[in-house]
Amino acid sequence: MPTPPSHGFDSTQGYWQALLAADALDMPLDGPYQRGYPARLPDGRYLVLPLRGVPRDPDRCVASLIANHASFSVIDALCGFMADAARPLAADCVVGLPTLGLAFAPQVARTLGFSRYVPFGYSRKYWYRDDLAVPVSSLTSPGASKMLYVDPNLAGSLRGARVLVVDDAVSTGQTMQAALALLARCGAEVAGIAVAMRQGTRWREVLVDPAGQPLPVVAAFDSPRLRRVADGWLPE
Known part of the structure; x- marks a missing residue:
């Protein structure tokens, strides 16, 4: 089998557009x-x-x-599966992670009956605070140096709340670890994590609660x- 090109295997233009029998x-x-x-x-x-x-x-x-x-129909279906799997976690609110987690978080939150959600971000506004920011890296951007932020005006709504964290995928767990650290600074309790894709199993070793117990991680697919x-x- 030929060695795949460094940029990947196929053009992705035709992927993620339909669900197939x-x-x-x-x-x-x-x-x-x-x-x-x-x-x-x-x-x-x-x-x-x-x-x-x-x-x-x-x-x-x-x-x-x-x-x-992805097509809207694919995103709609994945959000539905994520919300169905997350409903038993009985969260009080939804936090969405950038960048691609924000494609799912609003609809998952709406499907679970919430009127809004709390987005985390990578872009710092001038009123943001250093104590409400943590460094983050990921499998797809391993050399990137960036910070994960929560708007101070939204952080207060997370204190004491049971939070469902929504992202597109979990693989090594690095991005999610950063989100958990930021939620701890906000005084939130993590009810669980919902992703479209659980990739591999490496994340299981690092996604634990303060007592060292595994956090619930639900997904549309593996x-x-x-x-x-x-x-x-x-x-x-």
């Missing part, structure tokens, strides 16, 4: 996978995700979800980290 897929459900991975959704349909190389490791790849490139084999890619 199993008989409409043009790939094996159990691999080996070539260019895409079929992620199974709770209703039995599939969302085909493009494969992307892992930096500095040509024998590993992951399935990618770029929420703001996708594995994949390793190279002779005729494609298989889950690690």
Whole structure:
């Protein structure tokens, strides 16, 4: 199998646009996978995700979800699955994480019956405070140096609240760890985490509550980290 180009495997223009029945897929459900991975959704349909190389490791790849490139119908469906899975967590409010988590958080919050949500951000406004900001990195931007902020005017609404944290995906848990640290500064209690995609399992080691117990992490679907084999890619 040829080594994939450094920028990825396929153009993603045609991905994330539709949910498919199993008989409409043009790939094996159990691999080996070539260019895409079929992620199974709770209703039995599939969302085909493009494969992307892992930096500095040509024998590993992951399935990618770029929420703001997806069709509205796909986002609507994923939000519905996320809200259904998160409802038993009985949160008091929803916090959305930038950037791609903000494609899901408003609709998840609305579906759960809330009239608003609290967005975190990467852009600092002049009235923001240093004590309400934490550094953050992620799998997709490992070398980036950026800060995660909450508007001081919204931070007070989180004190004592049971918060559902919404993001597009969780993989290593680095971004989510930063969000949990910021929520702790706000005096919030984390009821759980809702993402569209749980990627791999590395996040399980780091997403714990103050007592060291695993936090509930619900998702619309799961996708594995994949390793190279002779005729494609298989889950690690």
